[in-house]
Amino acid sequence: FIMQTCNLMMMTNTGLQEGTQPYGLQNGAVEDFLNIEKYWNHRTNTAESLLWLDANVSYNWTSGGITVPDGVASLEALALVMSEDQGFSFIPVQQRLTIAKDFSLFFTVPPNMIRGEEIVLEVNVTNHLDKDLEVIVFMTQTEAFEFVLMTQKEASVINAQRLYLGAYVTSSARFPIRFLVLGKVELSVNAMSAEASGKLVQRLLVKPEGVEQSFSETLFLEITPEVQARLSSISFSFPPGVVPGSQKAHFVLVGDILALSFENLESLVQIPTGCGEQNMIHFAPSVYVVQYLDKSFDDDAELRSKALSYMKKGYKNQLLYQRDDGSFSAFGKQDASGSMWLTAFVVRCLLQAQPYIEIDPTVLSRAMTWLLKHQGSDGEFIEVGQLIHTEMQGGLNNDSSAALTAYVLLAFLEDINYSSRYEGNVSLALEYLENEVTVGVSSNYSLCLVAYA
Structure with a gap:
């Protein structure tokens, strides 16, 4: 409109296709119209902003046909013209087509x-x-x-x-x-x-109504060069009270034991938020994902960048829940005391994250000093404080003393520098766990922690 009002013209040296069209549309243009019509019909529920119509025209060509969309709309025409003697210009057509329905x-x-x-x-x-x-x-x-x-x-x-x-x-x-x-x-x-x-x-x-529950069973199949085929069967039954029509079963055959665990790896990387416990629950998986990517042959640069960004954010958030004595708790200084379980978990996770993000050494040393203040003369770490998210303790039961001592000990063993610095305390804790194993540890979970430590 501005170009037309100001009598401006755009010139171009673009090569133009020659040809006249005295009798309306040529065959190619007819096909264009049919394609546009077909496209427009398939977009009946979408508000298209532009409908392009490309055709070679002569001086006496005046019309062409389109199929309007199914709905209430308004169409305005705008011609973009290129010619050998006029160049390139916009020519608004002063007409509007209103599409209406009853x-x-x-x-x-x-x-x-x-x-x-x-x-x-x-x-x-x-x-x-x-x-x-x-x-x-x-x-x-x-x-x-x-x-x-x-x-x-x-x-x-x-x-x-x-x-x-x-x-x-x-x-x-x-x-x-x-x-x-x-x-x-x-x-x-x-x-x-x-x-x-x-x-x-x-x-x-x-x-389906009700609460969804799932059960899984694993079967290991070993295929050797001598035995290239093997038949195995799995029997299962649905529990009583199942909602009719909601039952379903599927099986997956993979050649890697961890394949299913890492199938949706990106779902583990989440923004750390919440209290001191919730923040760490979201912080730790990002560390594990980056560690896995280091060992994996198929590194995901986008996922790695996202995990590192969340690790930095989670570390910054966690500092808000460190108390003056160096310990960590769910609500920091608002709690009566720090939590032995949470503090040990934070120390271990930060040591694991240290190769990837910058961690203040004083944060770690203050937390470790607080942990050692609650170690008994026999090497046992005494439970202090409370843990709201008890699922962080895994399958813990009555063997809490052995499990907690092993859990705290793993934090010190995570880094050779700290295990060497506190060698006496580490040896004392190991001796305590050995005595506990001799007496007997009834919980499989506690026994696994002790054996791992």
Whole structure:
């Protein structure tokens, strides 16, 4: 518009294809129109900003055909012209094409529902005419759901409603339904007036009721050059009280024991947030992921960068929960005392993260000094403070003294420099654990910790 008003022109030395078209569109242009029409029909529910039409035209060519989108919209024409003597310019066409319908309908559904749940499906119908309109809204009934009886006595057909709409008015038809089957369900609504009709389809996923539980069983198959085929069977049964139709089973065959564990590795890397315990629960997996990537032949640069960024953020957050005595607790200085379990966990994780991010040595030394203050003369580490997220203790039971001592000892053994600096305390803890094993450690979890230490 500016170029036309100011009498400006753009010139180009681009080579232009010669040819005249005295009788309208040539064969190639006709194919272009057909392709555009096909494309436009497949985009009926999408608001396209531009519709391109490319054709060689002559001086007497004036028109071409397109199929307008299905909906209420407005189209304006703008010509971009290239010619040998005029160059390149924009020529706005002072015409607007308004696309209208007698009415339009719209409804939304949640992405997921639970089988047996009820929902009131509200279908909104808008009258686009300047006069009153009578519309019948009809919902297609399937085996996937049932209609819930309404209190309206005048409703003779439960899946159809009649609406009377004033000019440019929107009204709603409501269909209470209850879902009966699992899986993807299609909801189809039709609307009809004396002169027009419309249809809209939405899909949602119906999930089973109850609480999802899963069970797994592992079978190791050894294939040797001598025995290249082996037949094994696995028997299983579903627990009592299972929701009908929710049962499913699948099996996976892999050549790597850890393959399934690292299949969705990126899901382990999460932003550390929350209290001192929650922050570490999200901090530690990022460290383990980076350690795995170091050993893996298939390094993921994007995942590594994300994990390192979260490690730095988690370390910064964790400093907020270190108390004046060097210990860590869920809420820092607000707690009565530091937590032996959490402090040992923080020390070990920070030592593991030290090769990747910068860790203040004083943070580690203060925490270790606090841990050693609670070591008994026999080498046992005494439990102090509380742990809110007890799942961090694993399968701990009555053998807490041996498990805690082994857990704290592992923090000191994580770095050779600290294990050498506190060699006396480390030796004393090892001696205590050896005596505990001699007496007997009943918990398998505690025994694993002791053996690992």
